[in-house]
Amino acid sequence: MGKVINLAWSFLWESPLRVALTILATAAATCLVIWVASGYDALAKTFDDYANLSMGRYELAIAPIETKEEQFIPANVLADLTADPKVLNADPIWAVRVEIVPPKSDAASSEAHEIRPGEGGPRGFGGGPGSGPPGMLPGSLLMITDSPEPPFEMVRGKWLPREATDIPLAVVRAETAERMGIDVGDELTLEWNEKEHTLRVIGILDAPKLAGAGDSALPILAPSKGEIFLTVAAAKPIFPEAPKISLIALSLQEGTDINKFRFGWAPKLASYSTPVQFQQAFEVEEALDQSAAASNVRLQSFAATGVAMLVALLVVLCTLSMGVNERIRHYAILRSLSFTKFQIGQLIALEGLFLGGLGFLAGLIVSWLVLMAVGQAAARMLHHGALLGSYSIGLGMAATLGGAFLAALIPAYRATRVKPIDAMAPAEESSGGESFSRRGLLIGLLLIAVNPVLTFLVPPPFDASIPIFLIIGFASMAVGFILISPAVVAAIDRWGSPLLARLLHIDPKLLSCQITSHLWRTVGAAVSLAVGVGLFIGIQVWGFTMLEGFIPGPWAPDALIQFGDDGLPATKLEAIAKLPGIDSQRIYPIVVEQPRMEEDLTNSAERASIIRQDNIVIVGIDADRAFSGENPFFQFEWVAGTPADAVAKMASGRGCIVPDHFLRETGLKIGDTFALVPPENSAGVVAYEIAGAVKLPGWHWQTKLTGFRTRTHRAAALVFANYPRVAEDFDLPNASHVWFDLTSPDADVDKLQAKATQVYLSEFADRESNTSAPAEAGVRVIPVDRIREATRGAARRWIWVISQVPLIASLIASIGVLNVFLASVRARRWEFGVLRGIGITSSTIIRAVLAEGILIGIVACTLSLGFGVMSGWCGCGIAQYMSFFGGMHPDLVVPWDAISIGLIGLMSLAILSAIWPAYSIGRTRPLVLLQEGRSAF
Numbered sequence: 026m027g028k029v030i031n032l033a034w035s036f037l038w039e040s041p042l043r044v045a046l047t048i049l050a051t052a053a054a055t056c057l058v059i060w061v062a063s064g065y066d067a068l069a070k071t072f073d074d075y076a077n078l079s080m081g082r083y084e085l086a087i088a089p090i091e092t093k094e095e096q097f098i099p100a101n102v103l104a105d106l107t108a109d110p111k112v113l114n115a116d117p118i119w120a121v122r123v124e125i126v127p128p129k130s131d132a133a134s135s136e137a138h139e140i141r142p143g144e145g146g147p148r149g150f151g152g153g154p155g156s157g158p159p160g161m162l163p164g165s166l167l168m169i170t171d172s173p174e175p176p177f178e179m180v181r182g183k184w185l186p187r188e189a190t191d192i193p194l195a196v197v198r199a200e201t202a203e204r205m206g207i208d209v210g211d212e213l214t215l216e217w218n219e220k221e222h223t224l225r226v227i228g229i230l231d232a233p234k235l236a237g238a239g240d241s242a243l244p245i246l247a248p249s250k251g252e253i254f255l256t257v258a259a260a261k262p263i264f265p266e267a268p269k270i271s272l273i274a275l276s277l278q279e280g281t282d283i284n285k286f287r288f289g290w291a292p293k294l295a296s297y298s299t300p301v302q303f304q305q306a307f308e309v310e311e312a313l314d315q316s317a318a319a320s321n322v323r324l325q326s327f328a329a330t331g332v333a334m335l336v337a338l339l340v341v342l343c344t345l346s347m348g349v350n351e352r353i354r355h356y357a358i359l360r361s362l363s364f365t366k367f368q369i370g371q372l373i374a375l376e377g378l379f380l381g382g383l384g385f386l387a388g389l390i391v392s393w394l395v396l397m398a399v400g401q402a403a404a405r406m407l408h409h410g411a412l413l414g415s416y417s418i419g420l421g422m423a424a425t426l427g428g429a430f431l432a433a434l435i436p437a438y439r440a441t442r443v444k445p446i447d448a449m450a451p452a453e454e455s456s457g458g459e460s461f462s463r464r465g466l467l468i469g470l471l472l473i474a475v476n477p478v479l480t481f482l483v484p485p486p487f488d489a490s491i492p493i494f495l496i497i498g499f500a501s502m503a504v505g506f507i508l509i510s511p512a513v514v515a516a517i518d519r520w521g522s523p524l525l526a527r528l529l530h531i532d533p534k535l536l537s538c539q540i541t542s543h544l545w546r547t548v549g550a551a552v553s554l555a556v557g558v559g560l561f562i563g564i565q566v567w568g569f570t571m572l573e574g575f576i577p578g579p580w581a582p583d584a585l586i587q588f589g590d591d592g593l594p595a596t597k598l599e600a601i602a603k604l605p606g607i608d609s610q611r612i613y614p615i616v617v618e619q620p621r622m623e624e625d626l627t628n629s630a631e632r633a634s635i636i637r638q639d640n641i642v643i644v645g646i647d648a649d650r651a652f653s654g655e656n657p658f659f660q661f662e663w664v665a666g667t668p669a670d671a672v673a674k675m676a677s678g679r680g681c682i683v684p685d686h687f688l689r690e691t692g693l694k695i696g697d698t699f700a701l702v703p704p705e706n707s708a709g710v711v712a713y714e715i716a717g718a719v720k721l722p723g724w725h726w727q728t729k730l731t732g733f734r735t736r737t738h739r740a741a742a743l744v745f746a747n748y749p750r751v752a753e754d755f756d757l758p759n760a761s762h763v764w765f766d767l768t769s770p771d772a773d774v775d776k777l778q779a780k781a782t783q784v785y786l787s788e789f790a791d792r793e794s795n796t797s798a799p800a801e802a803g804v805r806v807i808p809v810d811r812i813r814e815a816t817r818g819a820a821r822r823w824i825w826v827i828s829q830v831p832l833i834a835s836l837i838a839s840i841g842v843l844n845v846f847l848a849s850v851r852a853r854r855w856e857f858g859v860l861r862g863i864g865i866t867s868s869t870i871i872r873a874v875l876a877e878g879i880l881i882g883i884v885a886c887t888l889s890l891g892f893g894v895m896s897g898w899c900g901c902g903i904a905q906y907m908s909f910f911g912g913m914h915p916d917l918v919v920p921w922d923a924i925s926i927g928l929i930g931l932m933s934l935a936i937l938s939a940i941w942p943a944y945s946i947g948r949t950r951p952l953v954l955l956q957e958g959r960s961a962f
Contacts, residue, residue, distance in 0.1 A: 030116020051384025381429025
């Protein structure tokens with residue numbers, strides 16, 4: 026083994042420049058992985074620090090196994106714990122999410138909330154007004170407890186007294202106090218059930234803060250999540266119902282073995298009417314590690330590792346393949362000197378591991394220096410710091426060493442096929458272009474077709490087999506594009522070389538067969554360049570195609586006015602229609618409600634998604650004017666039914682128009698009915714008949730940003746029905762919105778909003794009663810263009826962020842391509858010397874080498890464009906079955922502006938990779954080139 030190691034090391038340094046470039050590329054790949062993965066190391070350390078402080082002065086906590094709004098701890102759990110002599114304190118805590126208005130706050134702005142405050146009393150952890158999914162809850166988490174001591178140390182002020190006071194006293198967490206700009210002695214306003222209650226702050230609590238992610242990242246309830254603390258006596262006037270228990274915080278007697286205590290209580294905790302469980306610091310950390318924040322960072326690090334491994338594989342593969350080609354006779358001689366095939370394979374594998382190991386060490390050192398420098402220079406900007414931990418080092422090692430090992434397999438196999446007799450054989454000369462395999466082309470095309478077939482023709486079921494479909498489809502497509510790449514090279518060489526020769530004023534014979542004479546070397550260089558840009562194009566196509574389903578389409582009118590809770594009386598509609606900027610002939614009052622469907626037609630309980638919900642948004646509008654005529658208000662693309670039939674059914678009964686995806690998800694068809702439950706009258710179930718189906722791209726964001734979702738944060742569909750019927754069925758006396766077209770695209774929306782507010786407030790002045798106008802009118806003018814711009818702007822930023830890794834990978838891969846060009850030029854130095862000797866100028870030689878770089882760039886662009894569009898298209902298809910935001914089935918969108926940037930960048934890298942070799946060969950004298958003979962690089 027020793028002689029193999031020594032020989033591999035000596036072979037490695039026969040070409041120091043090639044080795045240096047390869048190490049540079051693998052080091053850059055290591056840096057890429059470590060830079061991304063270090064965020065997870067820092068996040069894990071933040072979670073660890075937070076978890077150790079999350080329990081405060083308590084050792085344990087007890088909470089329901091399933092943290093739901095309706096889940097509370099039974100009272101007998103507290104009684105049994107209190108009776109245990111090992112328990113020092115058992116403090117019950119009731120967690121309620123409420124709206125808090127700090128002093129002199131403009132929080133109650135004119136912008137209406139997306140979710141209307143709920144009805145009824147407190148609903149525990151996660152409940153309360155506007156409750157939604159974890160991480161998206163509005164308001165503050167109020168903790169009601171009679172604990173005699175604070176759960177954390179006091180920064181200033183004092184802890185809550187047990188006795189009741191005229192004004193309820195509160196203690197606020199330090200981070201919350203800083204965010205709200207409040208201190209001891211200030212007063213807060215708590216909003217609950219449309220009533221306001223004043224709280225006086227008497228203390229600031231030093232509870233831990235989860236930097237960067239926010240406490241919403243913690244999916245379980247812990248004492249540290251509390252933002253405002255009240256006693257039971259102080260909370261009683263606000264929440265008149267009997268106190269509930271969301272959490273029990275435990276302090277144990279000194280000397281108690283916490284593990285034995287947990288083990289002894291565990292069976293009993295599971296036997297209560299509501300099963301409960303212990304929570305300790307390490308469980309908090311585990312919950313954080315499984316949270317969405319951690320999962321996203323972990324996924325990014327895995328993606329970066331995969332891309333970096335692929336880049337390292339291609340770079341090292343090119344280097345080792347060139348070495349094997351140049352040392353065929355060396356290996357044959359070694360075979361004749363008793364080296365076995367296995368030892369030859371070991372030789373190549375060790376060369377690859379040396380390259381990967383040196384690149385990993387160089388990247389590790391550079392990454393450590395950069396992270397330390399960035400950590401000191403931008404400490405405030407990095408929420409979780411910059412940390413080089415075991416996770417990032419492990420992924421970096423896996424990327425470079427794993428890629429190097431895999432890269433050695435093919436060259437090692439080729440080297441083991443060398444026979445001792447090959448030492449006597451003459452060196453192979455390439456006098457013409459190598460032909461590609463038509464069988465390989467056919468197999469490649471069939472493999473490329475596997476992904477679309479699995480995605481669109483044989484869609485996967487909604488179960489755990491989806492990742493298997495994903496892996497098989499995309500792996501087949503990637504292999505397929507590699508197999509067709511020789512044919513692409515041959516086609517570009519045949520049709521592109523003569524054209525490029527004319528453009529660069531070069532004799533076509535100089536470019537003839539240049540990129541096919543060493544076919545697989547060209548393929549390796551082109552694939553190396555195409556990987557990063559292909560992934561970039563795939564992300565862009567996938568992202569913008571998915572985005573298109575959330576952009577309001579041409580069907581959406583120009584703008585909409587949202588009014589306050591009281592709505593707009595019919596008497597004021599004429600005044601609104603006369604406002605400057607509004608087309609008085611195209612203005613429609615509407616009523617909006619969000620009822621639940623009596624049956625879960627979309628099977629949302631089985632698998633919820635963006636369109637698989639148990640409720641809909643129904644809009645009442647004048648059907649005859651809005652949907653019929655030569656120029657209807659809504660420019661729908663009808664999928665089922667006709668406008669005339671739909672309007673007739675809407676006018677005569679409970680006909681409605683639904684989006685096409687609603688039919689697909691529910692299995693309903695034209696003429697079928699579905700029952701809706703009015704939120705304010707659960708006994709008055711009403712059935713609506715489907716009169717037509719239309720395409721409604723962007724309906725989801727249209728309802729999200731306009732206050733249409735009045736009851737909850739998700740809806741299955743936007744449905745249209747006749748105004749009188751909806752108003753009667755759901756008891757909506759006034760219009761909640763007005764939909765209209767603008768007279769001009771340049772209409773002053775802000776001025777229009779001010780005028781509409783005046784009209785709305787004048788309604789209260791006209792009333793004979795003493796009803797006062799609300800402090801905030803709640804009137805908003807929402808142009809559809811603003812919805813489109815806001816949605817596109819946010820999505821573009823996010824798509825470009827995740828596109829950075831593939832672009833960096835392309836930059837790293839260009840170092841390997843430079844290696845290929847240097848080897849190619851070096852191997853042809855004698856040929857270039859002959860050309861110079863017969864009168865070909867150095868300028869022509871330089872242009873010929875640059876043309877070779879351009880041709881390889883064109884091949885890479887072709888491969889990356891094909892792979893990117895196909896992968897993005899299939900990615901959108903598979904997302905319908907595995908992504909929560911799937912199911913919209915948008916049309917394919919190819920963002921040519923972004924793709925053009927990627928392709929131009931790829932061509933630039935190909936040309937830049939050829940500049941140095943071209944210049945170096947162009948400035949070398951002909952005699953020197955001829956004297957060096959046919960030496961290898």
